[in-house]
Amino acid sequence: MTARTLREFLADPKGDGNHAPRELSVLIEAISDSCRTISFLVSRGALAGILGSAGTGNVQGEEQKQLDVLANDEMMAMAKASGVVAAAASEEEDDARQFTPGAPYLITFDPLDGSSNIDVNVSIGTIFSILPAKDGPNGNDAFLQPGRNQIAAGYCVYGPQTTLILTLGHGVVGFTLDPAGGQWVQTSLGMNIPAKTKEFAINMSNIRHWADPVRKYIDDCLAGEHGPCAKNYNMRWIASMVADVHRVLTRGGVFMYPWDKREPNKPGKLRLMYEANPMSLLVEQAGGKSFDGKQQILDIQPTGLHQRVSVMLGSREEIEKLEKLHAAQ
Numbered sequence: 286m287t288a289r290t291l292r293e294f295l296a297d298p299k300g301d302g303n304h305a306p307r308e309l310s311v312l313i314e315a316i317s318d319s320c321r322t323i324s325f326l327v328s329r330g331a332l333a334g335i336l337g338s339a340g341t342g343n344v345q346g347e348e349q350k351q352l353d354v355l356a357n358d359e360m361m362a363m364a365k366a367s368g369v370v371a372a373a374a375s376e377e378e379d380d381a382r383q384f385t386p387g388a389p390y391l392i393t394f395d396p397l398d399g400s401s402n403i404d405v406n407v408s409i410g411t412i413f414s415i416l417p418a419k420d421g422p423n424g425n426d427a428f429l430q431p432g433r434n435q436i437a438a439g440y441c442v443y444g445p446q447t448t449l450i451l452t453l454g455h456g457v458v459g460f461t462l463d464p465a466g467g468q469w470v471q472t473s474l475g476m477n478i479p480a481k482t483k484e485f486a487i488n489m490s491n492i493r494h495w496a497d498p499v500r501k502y503i504d505d506c507l508a509g510e511h512g513p514c515a516k517n518y519n520m521r522w523i524a525s526m527v528a529d530v531h532r533v534l535t536r537g538g539v540f541m542y543p544w545d546k547r548e549p550n551k552p553g554k555l556r557l558m559y560e561a562n563p564m565s566l567l568v569e570q571a572g573g574k575s576f577d578g579k580q581q582i583l584d585i586q587p588t589g590l591h592q593r594v595s596v597m598l599g600s601r602e603e604i605e606k607l608e609k610l611h612a613a614q
């Protein structure tokens with residue numbers, strides 16, 4: 286049997302002979318088209334003169350790269366043209382844009398995650414989250430739904446291969462872009478994060494700023510086979526959430542960007558609506574867990590489109606250790 290394409294998967298995503306809702310298929314196919322386009326732009330890089338700064342800043346006060354802007358333009362054009370998106374919100378824009386009135390979906394995205402890696406040819410990606418639209422106007426407030434409301438979520442990694450990882454709320458599947466024909470070919474039937482792991486991902490340069498439970502967890506990992514975890518851990522930090530989470534989904538591990546004391550009033554670095562929530566849904570659907578230090582990330586009631594959040598996600602056993610350490614403090 287030859288591998289299914291994304292289109293064939295959408296025709297029968299649960300294997301029960303029923304196709305995905307038609308408008309959802311339209312949107313997922315449109316997103317996959319945009320990811321193909323962005324992948325092509327990324328691969329051309331300096332050849333197209335599109336590396337480096339755009340000379341502008343986004344709503345987060347961060348410098349925008351040219352590819353951040355190009356990827357954002359592509360995703361916004363896709364959302365508008367799809368005809369099934371009522372409104373779209375992006376890391377790169379202050380407010381949601383209104384598109385097709387009465388359409389069923391809202392979409393949020395980080396068009397190019399891992400911006401600090403763009404110019405150094407390290408894996409980057411696109412993250413997206415699909416929520417139900419409300420009746421009537423869908424301004425910023427319409428997006429403030431807990432992650433549990435997500436209808437679908439996924440990401441694309443622009444790495445040695447271009448891979449699209451997707452959940453429609455029942456398991457996680459993966460596709461690889463075949464550069465020969467431009468098709469998305471299913472290469473993962475069901476991703477499962479092993480409950481146990483020996484690998485963590487955190488930016489260790491922030492160690493002096495961490496809260497006590499995070500410090501204790503990493504100290505225990507670093508103590509190795511003679512410490513409380515009784516095993517030796519490995520560490521990885523790519524500094525592209527998409528690539529780090531992709532590794533966790535593929536072979537297990539823990540990914541953390543926790544709150545720290547640098548700016549105590551800032552809940553974390555990563556954004557809830559288009560980074561933490563879609564990744565948490567994928568991780569949960571693959572058998573893992575996510576936690577913000579107090580609760581499961583998918584249960585958080587958002588208060589702002591660009592709100593930040595403390596993120597710990599991955600292999601179930603390790604996240605449960607972190608939950609216990611936070612409960613004990």
Ligand code: AHM
Nearest residue numbers: 397398399400401488524525526527
């Ligand atoms: P971005 O969306 O502007 O790229 O920022 C988010 C990125 C994540 O992909 C990554 O996990 C983190 O920032 C890396 O941060 P740091 O440079 O502090 O290690």
Ligand code: MG
Nearest residue numbers: 395398399560
């Ligand atoms: Mg990002």
